[in-house]
Amino acid sequence: MARLVANPVVCSGCKICELICSFWHEGEFNPSMARIRIEINRSIGPDTLPDQIDVPHVCEQCDPAPCAQICPEDAIVRDSKTKGLLVKDDECVGCGLCVEECPFDMILLNEEKETVQKCDLCGGGPLCVSFCPRDALSLEDD
Amino acid sequence: MAVVNGYCGKILRANLTKKTTRVVPVTREMALEYIGGRGFASRMMYDELKPGADPLGPDNNIYVLTGPINGTAVPFSSRYVVATKSPLTGTYTRSLSGGEFSARLKYAGFDGIVVEGKADKPVYLCLENGSAEIRDADNLWGKTTWDTEETLRKDLRGSKSLTIGPAGEQQVLFASVFNDWGRSAGGGGTGAVLGAKRLKAIVVSGQQGVSVPNKETFLELLRESYAAVKSHPGVPERVWKGTTMTVETTNKLGIIPVRNFSGEKLEGAENLYSEIFREKLVLHDESCFSCPLPCGKLSLVKTGPYAGTVLQGPQFETIGLLGTNCGIINIETVARANSLCNLYGIDTIETGNVIGFAMECFEKGILTKGDTGGIDLRFGNDDALIEAIEAIGQKKGVGALLSGGAERAAHVIGQDSIRFAMSTKGKGFAAYDPRALVGMGLIYATAPTGANHSTGPTLGGEKGLGLTTNKEKPELVYKNQNSYCLLDSLVICSFSRYGLDDSSRLKILEAVTGEHYEADLITRRIFSLERLFNVREGFGRSDDSLPWRSLHEPLPEGPSKGNTVRLEELLDRYYPLRKWDRNGIPTIACLKELDLEDEIENLSQMGIELSP
Numbered sequence: 001m002a003r004l005v006a007n008p009v010v011c012s013g014c015k016i017c018e019l020i021c022s023f024w025h026e027g028e029f030n031p032s033m034a035r036i037r038i039e040i041n042r043s044i045g046p047d048t049l050p051d052q053i054d055v056p057h058v059c060e061q062c063d064p065a066p067c068a069q070i071c072p073e074d075a076i077v078r079d080s081k082t083k084g085l086l087v088k089d090d091e092c093v094g095c096g097l098c099v100e101e102c103p104f105d106m107i108l109l110n111e112e113k114e115t116v117q118k119c120d121l122c123g124g125g126p127l128c129v130s131f132c133p134r135d136a137l138s139l140e141d142d
Numbered sequence: 143m144a145v146v147n148g149y150c151g152k153i154l155r156a157n158l159t160k161k162t163t164r165v166v167p168v169t170r171e172m173a174l175e176y177i178g179g180r181g182f183a184s185r186m187m188y189d190e191l192k193p194g195a196d197p198l199g200p201d202n203n204i205y206v207l208t209g210p211i212n213g214t215a216v217p218f219s220s221r222y223v224v225a226t227k228s229p230l231t232g233t234y235t236r237s238l239s240g241g242e243f244s245a246r247l248k249y250a251g252f253d254g255i256v257v258e259g260k261a262d263k264p265v266y267l268c269l270e271n272g273s274a275e276i277r278d279a280d281n282l283w284g285k286t287t288w289d290t291e292e293t294l295r296k297d298l299r300g301s302k303s304l305t306i307g308p309a310g311e312q313q314v315l316f317a318s319v320f321n322d323w324g325r326s327a328g329g330g331g332t333g334a335v336l337g338a339k340r341l342k343a344i345v346v347s348g349q350q351g352v353s354v355p356n357k358e359t360f361l362e363l364l365r366e367s368y369a370a371v372k373s374h375p376g377v378p379e380r381v382w383k384g385t386t387m388t389v390e391t392t393n394k395l396g397i398i399p400v401r402n403f404s405g406e407k408l409e410g411a412e413n414l415y416s417e418i419f420r421e422k423l424v425l426h427d428e429s430c431f432s433c434p435l436p437c438g439k440l441s442l443v444k445t446g447p448y449a450g451t452v453l454q455g456p457q458f459e460t461i462g463l464l465g466t467n468c469g470i471i472n473i474e475t476v477a478r479a480n481s482l483c484n485l486y487g488i489d490t491i492e493t494g495n496v497i498g499f500a501m502e503c504f505e506k507g508i509l510t511k512g513d514t515g516g517i518d519l520r521f522g523n524d525d526a527l528i529e530a531i532e533a534i535g536q537k538k539g540v541g542a543l544l545s546g547g548a549e550r551a552a553h554v555i556g557q558d559s560i561r562f563a564m565s566t567k568g569k570g571f572a573a574y575d576p577r578a579l580v581g582m583g584l585i586y587a588t589a590p591t592g593a594n595h596s597t598g599p600t601l602g603g604e605k606g607l608g609l610t611t612n613k614e615k616p617e618l619v620y621k622n623q624n625s626y627c628l629l630d631s632l633v634i635c636s637f638s639r640y641g642l643d644d645s646s647r648l649k650i651l652e653a654v655t656g657e658h659y660e661a662d663l664i665t666r667r668i669f670s671l672e673r674l675f676n677v678r679e680g681f682g683r684s685d686d687s688l689p690w691r692s693l694h695e696p697l698p699e700g701p702s703k704g705n706t707v708r709l710e711e712l713l714d715r716y717y718p719l720r721k722w723d724r725n726g727i728p729t730i731a732c733l734k735e736l737d738l739e740d741e742i743e744n745l746s747q748m749g750i751e752l753s754p
Contacts, residue, residue: 012436014429015242019215022351023361029214030249030351032300042323042440043292044425044452053426053440131215131368133434 002083002141004036004119004126006056010136013040013054017128017137024127025117033108035059035119036128056136059106059119061085067098067107067118076118083141084121092116146173147355148210148654150253154274156267158339159200159259163267163274168253174657175737177664178209180236180630182254183225184671187234188741190256193678193748197229197331198313198338200260206247206304206344207255209633211654213248213352217367218638220244220430223630224304224327226335227679230315230492230547231567231592234675235330238596238630240430240438241322243346246302250348257341266343268298271350279342284308286485287320294345301347307487310337312537314545316492316570320484324454325430325438328489329594330569355656363653371434371641380640381427383416384437385458388573388601390415392462395609396700397578397601399467401521402498403564405575405697410471414461419473428454435640441477448478456480456490459595462573463494468501469521479527486535492547495570497530499548499563500540508557515539561690567592567681576688576707577697579604581615583707584716587686588619588726590672596636598622610705616716627665667736670720670728674741677750683726686713723753730754 018034026033039055041048061084068076068085075091076098078084094114099107108117119126121139129137144151149168156163168182176185183205195201205225212219222244228235247255251272264279282290290305303321310317310333317333318326336342354360371377379387392398393411400408412418423441430438443451456464456476464470464479483490497519503509504519511518517529517540533541543551547570548563564571569592576583581600586593603618625644629636632651642650648661688709696704717724721732730752733742745752 012427012429012438014433014436015431016215016217016434019432020364023215023357026351027357028351028353030349032249032349033351042428042454044440044442046442046444046450048425048442050426054428131364133368133372133429134436 002121002139003061004058004121004129005138005140006058007136008051008053008055010134011038011054011056012134013038014133016131016133017056020127020131024122033117035106035108035117037106057104057106058137059085060104061119066101066103070097070101072097079120082121082124085118086120087116087118089115144168145170146210147656148352149173149178150248150251150350152252152272153254153256154252154269155256155258156274156276157258158261158265158276158341161276163276173210173655174659175664176668177631177651177659178253179207179223179633180225180627181664181668182207182631183223183236184234184668184675186256187225187227188671188675191227195227197227197232197335200258202227202335204257204332204335204339204341205254207633208244208247208253209631211632211634211650213245214354214654215364215432216634216650216654217371217432217434217641218635219432219632221633221635222247223633224319224332226330226332228330228569228591229313229334230331231569232679233567233590233592233681234672235332235591236630237318237327237329237332238633239319239321239325239327240433240635241325242431243302243304243321244633245431246348247346248352249350250346251350255344257339260338261340264340264342266294266345267341268345269347270298271348282342283311287487288323288485290343291320291323294343298345298347301345303343303345305343305487306333306336307485307535309486309488309535309537310334311342313337314488314534314537315550316489316547317487318489320487324484326484326489328491329596330591333487354654356653360653363650367642367646367650368434370646374640377435377640380637381436382420384439386416386419386461388458389461392573392601393466395578396697396702397574397609398462399498399564399571399573399575401469402467402502402562403571403575403691405577405700407699408466408469408471411466413471414465414473414476422473423477430635433635435637437637443474443477446474448474451478451481453477453481453484459573460490460494463491463498464527465494467494467498467573468527470524470527471522472524475524475527479531482528482531482535486531488535491572492570493531493534495564496534496544496548496551497527499551499559500530500544502562503555503559508555508559513540513543564689564691565593566688567685569593572596574601575697576692577705578700578702579609580612580705580707580712581618583688583692583709584615584619584712585623587688587709587713588623588716590669590676596626598626599636610702612708612712616712616719619716620719623669624662624665627668628661631664631668663736666720667738670732670736671738671741673722673728674738674745677727678745678748683713683724686726727752
């Protein structure tokens with residue numbers, strides 16, 4: 001199974017991954033549409049650990065996958081090439097059950113298109129990985 | 143859809159006296175003739191602010207502006223501009239900050255915000271997805287910048303805010319605006335203008351994207367740009383040390399100010415170098431939005447009296463002014479001082495500059511404990527530095543005397559203290575002694591903002607030319623100032639020099655907008671228009687000056703020992719490069735070349751004579 005792995009100690013919170021993700025998938029720079037999410041916590045204290053400051057959240061491409069299991073249309077399937085989970089746009093009806101079910105809050109509902117969006121590993125060469133200036137993201141096959 | 147791609151096409155105008163907001167379009171002419179950010183500010187301020195307007199009165203406006211590239215993944219595109227008529231100098235001023243606010247303003251649907259008038263009680267402005275509202279800020283008034291930001295973040299999830307602290311409310315003349323946990327548009331007293339308007343904060347939120355004309359070619363351009371940054375040899379050191387790498391460089395060259403720009407050597411200054419800063423304070427490298435070079439350092443004081451202090455920094459200028467300039471060699475004290483400045487909402491440069499001045503007055507017996515409210519304001523006294531900042535932040539006791547900067551304080555104190563009030567047009571010097579870096583002296587003298595280093599820093603260029611020679615310095619200053627007009631108008635960080643140059647920046651601008659820009663002409667137009675704003679306010683050559691110490695007191699030691707700044711010679715050679723006359727006023731030929739012909743008429747109606 002291939003998935004994105006993030007290193008929160010190295011991440012410096014630039015959000016270039018969010019920008020490039022939305023640009024690649026939606027054709028515009030718009031972090032609210034990104035399928036990767038960086039959480040920034042600068043209100044730190046003496047007990048804050050280095051991995052709690054800039055925290056990347058990525059799709060875990062779970063196996064078994066709660067999103068695929070709950071989908072009433074069987075619209076979320078494992079891609080044979082990337083081994084990631086893909087949304088079949090023509091079968092998804094945008095009911096949003098998977099959005100609720102995802103334990104990592106990594107699926108977005110696109111109300112306009114009546115579909116959901118999630119990380120598709122860019123078809124095998126994720127742009128967030130290649131653009132990350134800190135090498136805080138990698139694609140791992142385990 | 144905006145008339146030019148990259149722009150939202152909309153500027154929000156809020157009038158706090160009338161309690162109204164309205165949206166005005168960004169015209170194609172404005173976009174192509176002034177780009178954005180600082181360029182827009184120069185045009186709007188000249189057109190909108192009546193000469194002689196009180197900077198702290200209802201007739202002054204605050205301009206918060208982005209440019210066409212902000213909100214995209216262009217590297218280093220995190221910045222925005224705050225511009226206004228400065229209460230510190232009476233001139234045009236512009237200051238920039240990074241973080242995430244700039245992009246979020248675009249995603250809220252606006253290229254910029256203009257705030258007019260004056261509220262009768264505390265308010266904040268909220269912009270969300272193309273609409274705007276003036277809201278009550280009674281519950282925020284009195285809060286620190288940090289608490290204000292945290293409160294607003296909880297009130298409106300996903301929002302970003304620009305705030306002022308208690309010092310802005312009290313109209314300390316070098317109060318700043320803050321965003322993103324300690325990023326600041328620091329110089330010129332922008333925060334005091336917000337405070338005078340009773341505007342506590344501006345909150346932005348939204349989900350509107352920024353697109354470009356050609357996805358494929360733009361992606362390729364981004365790949366090239368990021369590769370250029372990644373392969374730049376200077377990046378690793380810059381990431382590791384942040385801006386603090388300049389502490390060591392400038393200390394060795396005798397440039398960093400020591401004890402109010404005395405030019406002396408400071409025993410123990412090495413304790414402020416990057417290695418110690420990293421070891422004692424740094425917890426995490428942090429980036430601004432869309433920036434591949436995390437020069438920001440999230441710091442925590444771990445031990446000693448200031449343990450638990452959290453801040454972004456301290457950065458080079460802050461270490462130079464609150465550290466060496468006050469004779470302080472403890473990085474944890476500087477961190478605490480910096481944090482306090484951030485919380486109260488004051489500029490660390492101006493604060494360190496004026497406290498250094500007050501310390502010299504105290505050591506000379508010009509100020510006594512009676513004047514300072516008992517503060518033992520000697521150089522190198524860590525406690526005194528902290529107490530003085532508290533006093534300024536609250537504008538109480540000696541803080542009230544110092545709350546207008548060194549030059550104003552010197553006019554009150556008298557006794558020739560003006561000779562060592564280290565400022566131009568009332569704006570305090572940054573962390574470069576111009577006697578040891580003479581081009582910076584010309585920057586201080588001719589910057590439209592008063593002595594602001596960030597209008598065209600010269601250290602890199604002057605190392606090549608020789609630090610104390612006047613040779614080629616006017617040309618360097620002219621070139622840097624023009625280049626910074628481009629940076630400040632896109633709006634992009636000056637650290638984009640790690641991989642980009644003006645030609646690649648222009649290529650990016652044209653790829654985002656799909657338009658051709660006459661960059662050389664535009665940057666010179668912006669700089670001369672800013673000059674006209676100041677000319678109209680009565681500023682001229684005699685104000686393009688440096689304090690007595692810089693001109694007449696030879697450096698006592700260091701590599702540039704014996705030097706003073708020969709400023710008049712620099713000005714004589716600089717003005718002609720700009721096509722300004724020998725009094726520093728743009729000529730008719732200059733204004734015609736820059737398509738500023740309407741201004742010729744405007745100035746002559748005001749009785750200002752222009753040379754041909």
